[in-house]
Amino acid sequence: MIAKAPDFGRARIIVVGDVMLDRYWSGHAARISPEAPVPVVRVKSSEERIGGAGNVALNIAKLGGKVTLLGVVGDDKEGALLKEMLEAENVRCDFLTMAATRTICKLRIMAQHQQLIRLDFEDTPIGFDSGELTARLRRHLSDHDVVVFSDYAKGTLADVTAYIAAAKQAGLKVLVDPKGDDYRRYARADLITPNLAEFLAVAGTCAGERDVLEKGRDLLRRCQLQAVLLTRGEAGMMLIQETEEHSLPARAKDVFDVTGAGDTVIAVMSLAVALNLPLPEAMYLANLAGGIVVGKLGTSTVTPEELTRAMHGDKDLLYGIVSEDELMHIVARAKAHNERIIMTNGCFDLLHAGHVTYLEQAKALGDRLIVAVNSDASVKKLKGESRPINGLQERMIVLSALACVDWVVAFEEETPERLYCRLLPDVVVKGGDYTPDQVAGADCVVKAGGEVRILQFVDGQSTTAMINKARENR
Secondary structure, eight states: OOSSSOOGGGOOEEEEEEEEEEEEEEEEEEEOOOSSSSSSEEEEEEEEEEEEHHHHHHHHHHHTTTEEEEEEESSHHHHHHHHHHHHHHTEEEEEEETTSSEEEEEEEEEETTTEEEEEOOOSSHHHHHHHHHHHHHHHHHOSSEEEEEOOOOOSTTTTHHHHHHHHTTTTTTEEEEEOOOOOOGGGGGSEOOOOOHHHHHHHOOOOOOHHHHHHHHHHHHHHHHHHEEEGGGGGGEEEEEESSSEOOOOOSOOOHHHHHHHHHHHHHHHEEEEHHOOHHHHHHHHHHHHHHHTTTTSSOOHHHHHHHHHTTOOOOOOSSEEOHHHHHHHHHHHHHTTOEEEEEEEOOOOOOOOHHHHOOOOOOSEEEEEEEEHHHHHHHHHOOOTTOOHHHHHHHHHHHHTOOOOOOEEOOSSSOOOHHHHOOOOOOEEEEEOOOOGGGHHHHHHHTEEEEEEOOOTTOOHHHHHHHHHTOOO
């Protein structure tokens, strides 16, 4: 099985489907209305999230894939907001904007983290020129590896058979998150990802695993499909192909909200397929990602750090490789318990005894040690085109295995100044001949009541020296 998270940055994916805006109004419900037997929610906050096919594209982008999203929106503020939110997350949008159509919007009223009611604002089926959408799709095909069709039965994919034909003619792999009871519309797709209820509506009632497998293979033949990935909630996943099948148990520890879980699954499958991973390995990654996202509230995404952590023993959220946003909450929690936070940074390309001694000394200055690691791109800027020797994920995994390191986080810039100013650790540690005022981010930390400590590296230990010695011995 896979030992590390793949580099999804090489994947180029088109997503086509029903895009929508998810709104959440959240508050507290403590009484019943005198006007009708319904709860009264005192709204305290509101939030807008990307839904439908947009959430598939967002999941791809969050994991580092290059993604182009095609869909239909209205000439309204919701459509403009969706595009703005998506492009801010590096999703390239090519929308058909229709004056006579309203952008699909789902409003959920929440109280005590429970959904009380959902209000849908939509004019469906969507009216638009499917020929124009086909033409736009064709323009993007040569620059991509995979096309995902995310069908929410709102009308964008009414002519999906023609879209699939165009994609297959261009030699791209096709994945479909289906809707309805006629999967012949998706003929020639390489993979479809129905949930169990959707599958049973098409295949009929199944009496056990063997029946599911037989009816799944019958579906492949009848609808000219290459594979079915059946998502079965707490029963896990089943991958059905003509000559083999694979099953995995569910990975979720706590199911908080299944909204958007299918979007995450097909997003990860598309990334893996774009990298030519075998479907069983792709399913393994998608199963991990689905287990992560159902533990979150509402339509959510998965980060590379979360996926990597799940692949390496499903570590507790309080330790190991974390995203910057996760670390913000973790540090706040640690400080609330009066823990002293130490933070340092570096490339840590080839970990050696000098690094380990330095990190152990840094940890001795407090209770928790954060190591911020330069991204591959920033290492190249600092060290040259031949570096790093080890990619970001490999470097983070090795660091997270050290007993003295509590959390490992990546940053893109050449210096961690922005990160230090956001996290405000109690102590910033730097090695070498710096003076405290020369350390990037020191001003923010000191102004917040923190301090900067300079530690000396161990003599004779150098990554560059290790690389040069290895080259001499070749």
